[in-house]
Amino acid sequence: MARKKFEELSLNNAFLFAAAMQDAETCQMVLEIILGRSVSNVAVHVEHTLLYSSDFRAVRLDVYASENMEVAYNLEMENWDKEQLPKRSRFHQAEMDVAALKPGEDFSDLKPSYVIFICTFDPFGYGLYRYTFENRCLERDFGLGDECCRIFLSTKGTNGDEVPKLLVDFLRYVEDSSDACAAEISEQRIEKLHEKIRVLKKSRTWEAKYMTVEEYMKRAEKQAMQDGMEEGMKQGMKQGMKQGMKQGMKQGMEQGMLEGQEKGQQRLLKLIELMSAGEDAFLIPNLAKEETLLKQMYEKYHL
Secondary structure (H helix, E strand, O other): OOOOHHHOOOOOOOHHHHHOOOOHHHHHHHHHHHHOOOOOOOOEOHHOOOOOOOOOOOOOEEEEEOOOOOEEEEEEEEEOOOHHHHHHHHHHHHHHHHHHHHOOOOOOOOEEEEEEEOEEEEEEOOOOEEEEOEEEOOOOOOOOOOOOOEEEEEEEOOOOHHOHHHHHHHHHHHHOOOOOHHHHHOOHHHHHHHHHHHHHHOOOOOOOOHHHHHHHHHHHHHHHHHHHHHHHHHHHHHHHHHHHOHHHHHHHHHHHHHHHHHHHHHHHHHHHHHHHHOOOHHHHHHHHOOOHHHHHHHHHOOO
């Protein structure tokens, strides 16, 4: 599949989104559009947003921000992982709490937190632009009061009469961040956001970073494909032998290869996620070049 040039990307690209959110004013503007209220003095935690260095010590595409150090936000652009979103939102919420509470501090010191996923698909199938979740008592329908909120936005929503027009315009712009789309929307805050995105796309520095990350991802995908082929051959042989016929062997190998490729990709992505969070993050770029290292890491992380 051909990769888009950096200048052609829309905000639904996780790299461009994370890069854009590093600007505190842009992040604040997006939060205000999503929440439908004013947000003051946003600080973006760069060390948690898009960690980039020449040796790829980490590549992380979610964005952490805080408002006057009283409210914490985690924003992430999501294009494909529909099934795991609920559990991932739970993990992000826990991760934010662990990072926020220092040893010796009381639980009352935990600040309100929002986990926000912007999805280019409908995560729950009800046709909503926005799904908001809070912990509530099922028996008496009252809030738990833990000040945790999870919001899932969908660019595929259909209930425009139930949400602010600005939110609908923003989600439309997420899908199509072109000059033409921004001009059609003709909303001051979208125009301001678009101007910031245009400036970002003209940055040679960010373009170079994007190209480098893309090259790394290509190597990772290639390695995952190779792992999948190997796993698929093994599964296919087993299935084919059980069927005991030439046609059965062919069908078994084809099915096994497809299953193996998918399994291999998921296995590699899980490994990268685990390594990024630990002491082995700096070894990630070498996975696609050193087969022995890849095997060692799989064994170390019990994959």
